[in-house]
Amino acid sequence: MSRQGGAAGSSGRGARTQAAPEDTTADLGKTIQRLRKAYNMSLGDLSEQSGVAKSIISQIERNETNPTLSTVYRLSRALDTTIDEVLRTRSPRRAVVVGGGYIGLEMVEALVLRGLEVTMVEKLPQPMATLDPDMGERVAEALRAMGVTTRLGVGVAGFGVGADGWVDSVGTDDGDLPADLVVMGLGVRPSTRLAVDAGIPVGSSGGIVTDARMATPVDGVWAAGDCVESFHRVSRRAVSIALGTHANKQGRVAGLNLSGTPARFPGVIGTAITKIGTTEIARTGLNEREAAQAGFDAVAGVIEGTSRAHYYPDGAELAVKVVAERGSGRILGAQIVGGPESAKRIDALAVAVWDEMTVDEFSQLDLAYAPPFSPVWDPTMIATRTTASRVR
Numbered sequence: 001m002s003r004q005g006g007a008a009g010s011s012g013r014g015a016r017t018q019a020a021p022e023d024t025t026a027d028l029g030k031t032i033q034r035l036r037k038a039y040n041m042s043l044g045d046l047s048e049q050s051g052v053a054k055s056i057i058s059q060i061e062r063n064e065t066n067p068t069l070s071t072v073y074r075l076s077r078a079l080d081t082t083i084d085e086v087l088r089t090r091s092p093r094r095a096v097v098v099g100g101g102y103i104g105l106e107m108v109e110a111l112v113l114r115g116l117e118v119t120m121v122e123k124l125p126q127p128m129a130t131l132d133p134d135m136g137e138r139v140a141e142a143l144r145a146m147g148v149t150t151r152l153g154v155g156v157a158g159f160g161v162g163a164d165g166w167v168d169s170v171g172t173d174d175g176d177l178p179a180d181l182v183v184m185g186l187g188v189r190p191s192t193r194l195a196v197d198a199g200i201p202v203g204s205s206g207g208i209v210t211d212a213r214m215a216t217p218v219d220g221v222w223a224a225g226d227c228v229e230s231f232h233r234v235s236r237r238a239v240s241i242a243l244g245t246h247a248n249k250q251g252r253v254a255g256l257n258l259s260g261t262p263a264r265f266p267g268v269i270g271t272a273i274t275k276i277g278t279t280e281i282a283r284t285g286l287n288e289r290e291a292a293q294a295g296f297d298a299v300a301g302v303i304e305g306t307s308r309a310h311y312y313p314d315g316a317e318l319a320v321k322v323v324a325e326r327g328s329g330r331i332l333g334a335q336i337v338g339g340p341e342s343a344k345r346i347d348a349l350a351v352a353v354w355d356e357m358t359v360d361e362f363s364q365l366d367l368a369y370a371p372p373f374s375p376v377w378d379p380t381m382i383a384t385r386t387t388a389s390r391v392r
């Protein structure tokens with residue numbers, strides 16, 4: 001939410017464009033129209049920048065004189081009101097989080113910690129679609145164990161508004177869900193409008209095309225971060241993956257080249273990590289579906305282990321999944337879902353994916369061991385051993 005005011009408020013091109021709290025719906029409708037005209041913003045761009053659904057913005061524009069839409073105006077105060085303020089001033093009891101990706105999960109956790117009853121709605125049959133379904137199910141279980149209601153395979157169709165002018169329900173294709181607060185975390189796409197207008201090519205993944213120096217095909221123009229597409233070292237395809245890890249390295253590469261020191265960005269393998277409550281989640285490389293899409297004949301092995309030696313107190317359970325190429329045994333990707341101290345184990349597997357190691361090679365690595373830190377055979381090694389028996 002912190003980025004929402006940026007598009008309008010930080011441009012320095014004149015008057016403040018956000019709606020003041022005392023604005024009426026009509027004012028907000030005018031504000032939106034002014035925004036779109038002044039900055040030539042499409043409905044999609046405004047929706048993306050503000051986090052307010054396109055359908056709601058359209059509704060406001062179409063009905064700006066309809067007083068009942070003060071309701072929608074209040075929902076749209078996300079343009080300049082933080083969730084924190086809403087929690088303080090309205091004391092909402094029930095929250096609906098739409099979207100079960102990284103951001104959705106983080107919002108679910110934050111709202112649960114604030115004592116709200118949280119429902120998570122996700123159009124796909126699992127949360128964390130970057131994981132395979134079996135690992136995603138473990139995340140769903142973790143959500144339910146935290147008391148979160150999960151509505152999986154359910155699409156959001158609209159919002160209901162109460163007499164007090166505040167959202168009171170989320171309409172889904174499986175009925176209405178009561179809500180005092182709604183947060184949408186529906187994913188991210190590269191913001192490329194500026195580049196497209198400047199004639200800079202955008203690739204098949206939707207991101208700006210650059211070479212390994214982060215230079216675009218237009219002389220003197222460089223690009224880095226969420227707006228560009230990157231070379232995936234395993235699938236060998238161009239991908240758009242919005243991660244701060246990629247953005248930082250790409251920015252550094254672009255800066256070095258710009259200042260005369262040659263540097264190259266070597267590509268990505270999509271290593272990412274998050275948590276929900278005490279359940280940690282991580283992934284690297286390709287999952288089973290992505291491996292098949294990339295043309296690999298892939299097999300997978302999943303194991304359940306513990307973060308510490310079984311006799312050492314306070315160890316946590318974790319599941320490790322390894323995806324490998326049949327025949328060669330090359331590790332294509334891995335996923336981890338488990339308790340505290342489990343997810344950062346993905347880093348060793350990320351190095352293996354990066355370096356095209358095989359499951360046999362990984363199983364022989366000299367990884368650190370002492371009872372407070374892992375079993376003698378770290379769960380990642382047990383997972384590669386299990387997978388090794390399947391690749392042959």
Ligand SMILES: Cc1cc2nc3c(=O)[nH]c(=O)nc-3n(C[C@H](O)[C@H](O)[C@H](O)COP(=O)(O)OP(=O)(O)OC[C@H]3O[C@@H](n4cnc5c(N)ncnc54)[C@H](O)[C@@H]3O)c2cc1C
Pocket residue numbers: 001006007103194224225226227242243244245246247
């Ligand atoms: C809630 C949240 C949590 C995240 N957590 C993680 C995490 O744990 N790990 C991780 O790896 N990644 C995380 N990410 C992703 C990470 O934040 C992004 O990948 C990263 O910030 C991208 O950097 P960037 O510089 O490309 O874009 P941004 O950080 O979005 O910066 C782009 C800047 O450009 C400005 N801008 C846009 N258009 C213009 C214009 N026309 N003129 C001038 N300025 C303009 C914007 O206002 C903005 O300040 C998270 C993202 C979110 C939203």
